[in-house]
Amino acid sequence: LAAEVRGGGMNDVDYARIRRAWETVRVDPSRQRAFADAVRDSGAGACVHPSGARDLPVRAARHDLLARQVLLGTVDDGARNPYARRGTRLALDPAVLGTSLLAVGPSGTGKTRQLVRPVVESLALQALAGQAAVIAVGAAGSQLGPDAAYDVVVRIGDPGSVYDLDLYGGTTDPDEAATLLADAFTGDVPGMDVRRAATALAQLLGPFRAVHGRFPAVPELRELLERVPGAVDGLRAALESAGHPAMLRELDARDRQHGAPGDPGAVLADRVALLDRPAFAGFFDTTAQSRLFSLRSLEHPLRVRIDLPERGHADASRMLARLLLAQFTASASARADRSLFAFLAFDDASRTLTAETVRGVQRLRSVNAGVLLTLRTLDDVPEALRTPLLGSVGCRMVFSGVTTWDGQRFAEAWGTEWVEARDVTSRTVFADQPLTRAIHAFRKLVTGKAVTTDAVTVRQVERERWSASDLANAVPPGHAVLSLTTVRGERAAPLLVRLAG
Structure with a gap:
């Protein structure tokens, strides 16, 4: 590694990467031999990122x-x-x-x-x-x-x-997937109960996954939410033939709630329709035919x-x-x-x-x-x-x-702070002695101003760190x-x- 540094073959990313690898060796000494072999064979390129990259193509900051x-x-x-x-x-x-x-x-x-x-x-x-x-x-x-x-x-x-x-974040739990989707689909709808929306989605995602071993794609989810007869009847028949009584109860509950006052199914169907567009055809695939992130x-x-x-x-x-x-x-x-x-x-x-x-x-x-x-x-x-x-x-x-x-x-949010405030007050001086009064009168005649003295008051006051006006204008x-x-x-x-x- 010292030779790599002298030859200019090590950059800051290499140093940080190898340093982190050495920290893992100190935690688990059984990795020391593999670490030593990697450094001996690859030098500054040891323990490289899976992409093989050792730096970014361009840096826009320090x-x-x-x-x-x-x-x-x-x-x-x-x-x-x-x-x-x-x-x-x-x-x-x-x-x-x-x-x-x-x-x-x-x-x-x-x-x-x-x-x-x-x-x-x-x-x-x-x-x-x-x-x-x-x-x-x-x-x-x-x-x-x-x-x-x-x-x-x-x-x-x-x-x-x-x-x-x-679209389902890699989870296999229908309830978790329904909670995430409900928050994304209806979280911005005023007056919408996100928990009811999550329940409605779970009543469809669970039965579908029990039959197909996967979650529905966007068109399939839209058909289920819109209660398309062919989609719902086919899912019900598959559940009956496979013997899933618990999932049948979930599907029956969705049937009873569909169209009832406050049912979130219509709103969910409208939101899913935003993703069921020709521009998104082939996206959000759940059939393992594409490389999903x-x-x-x-x-x-x-x-x-x-x-x-x-x-x-x-x-x-x-x-x-x-x-x-x-x-x-x-x-x-x-x-x-x-x-x-x-x-x-x-x-x-x-x-x-x-x-x-x-x-x-x-x-x-x-x-x-x-x-x-x-x-x-x-x-x-x-x-x-x-x-x-x-x-x-x-x-x-x-x-x-x-x-x-x-x-x-x-x-x-930033609150206030205590600062030192200085108040200066000027007041006119009235002299008691005749000579002093004469001097003050002559000074006023020359300067045009009466003789004054300043009184300074220092106090602790609480003020905003940054006011709204300062943030907008200063x-x-x-x-x-x-x-x-x-x-x-x-x-x-x-x-x-x-x-x-």
């Missing part, structure tokens, strides 16, 4: 893989920031990303270029070093890096896509990018985004091996959050996982979820150009206000940062 950090910018050298922080570099690492990050800013402020892309790139490098698994979700055409920088690229709605998305793969150091068809199918894209977030929070918590840092980055999380996923985000910091959510405005989140969302994430970021009502939410272009929290609970007050690039 990284420190030894500290697992990516440079985000420089703390502004102004009175707004504490003196000790002014002019220092600011970087992000898994210790703070593990508490999740919410960024809000209008279009064109650099959320993708100056935040999402550097963070995803940093975690992709860590994935090559065997330290992380990252999933980047954005609209088709988002600048999240070239295809060669990823192991899996899922282009939903693109016939040329090599990979497909597992499942979020159950988070135990492996994968680099994944999922392109959503935002331009032509906005409603379907938002529904799939909700499904991905729900599946990620469930899969990250269900991992047996949590040594890898799992991360999900949304280039645009508008209309993606539900009450259940907000609760799921709160649980991620304890399972070595996190999410990055970017919004153009908090109005893209249901009003009832805005305060819980700001409370569930540990890192909050405001770009320049936000509105005052968005700024007010962040100002409340953040220059190319800057952002950022507060950080680590998974251990350490906090950094909001700082005005000049973003890199």
Whole structure:
């Protein structure tokens, strides 16, 4: 290895990867012989990532893989920031990303270029070093890096896509699959009971899986929800012939509830119809004829990018985004091996959050996982979820150009601080002695001002760290206000940062 370093054959990814492999050897000494043989045979290429890649095709940010950090910018050298922080570099690492990050800013402020892309790139490098698994979700055409920088690229709605998305998240439990689908399909419907929707889906998914050994594809699920006679009768006959009385009771219960007041079946059928379009023909296949990507793969150091068809199918894209977030929070918590840092980055999380996923985000910091959510405005989140969302994430970021009502939410979340206020009061001096009065009169004649004295009052007052007006008007272009929290609970007050690039 020393020879590789002297010859320039080892880069920072190689060092981080081999260092992590050596840490596993120290935990399990039985691996030492295999580690030594690999290093002797391959040098800096030992213990390489399954893709064979030892670096990314291009880097758009500055990284420190030894500290697992990516440079985000420089703390502004102004009175707004504490003196000790002014002019220092600011970087992000898994210790703070593990508490999740919410960024809000209008279009064109650099959320993708100056935040999402550097963070995803940093975690992709860590994935090559065997330290992380990252999933980047954005609209088709988002600048999240070239295809060669990823192991899996899922282009939903693109016939040329090599990979497909597992609609059921890799689970084999009908109840779990129904819960995730119900949250994605109906979580944004006002007044809809997600639990009833999950029950309705489970009453169909369970019988179908008992007969076919798999979950239904999108057209099959739509037919069952719409109660197409041929589909329902065929499923019932198959259950009777196979001898599944419990599943027959589930199907009978769905028949009784169909069309009743408050039945979610019609809403579910309408939502499934958004995916049953010619553009998605061949996608979400459950017959094992395509290469499915499942979020159950988070135990492996994968680099994944999922392109959503935002331009032509906005409603379907938002529904799939909700499904991905729900599946990620469930899969990250269900991992047996949590040594890898799992991360999900949304280039645009508008209309993606539900009450259940907000609760799921709160649980991620304890399972070595996190999410990055970017919004153009908090109005893209249901009003009832805005305060819980700001409370569930540990890192909050405001770009320049936000509105005052968005700024007010962040100002409340950042709270107040005690500052020293100085009040100066001027009062006229009245002299008692004749000579002094004469001097004061002459001074007033010359200067045109009466003789005064200043009284200074110093007191401690409680003020907002950043007011709504300051966030809306005092953040220059190319800057952002950022507060950080680590998974251990350490906090950094909001700082005005000049973003890199």
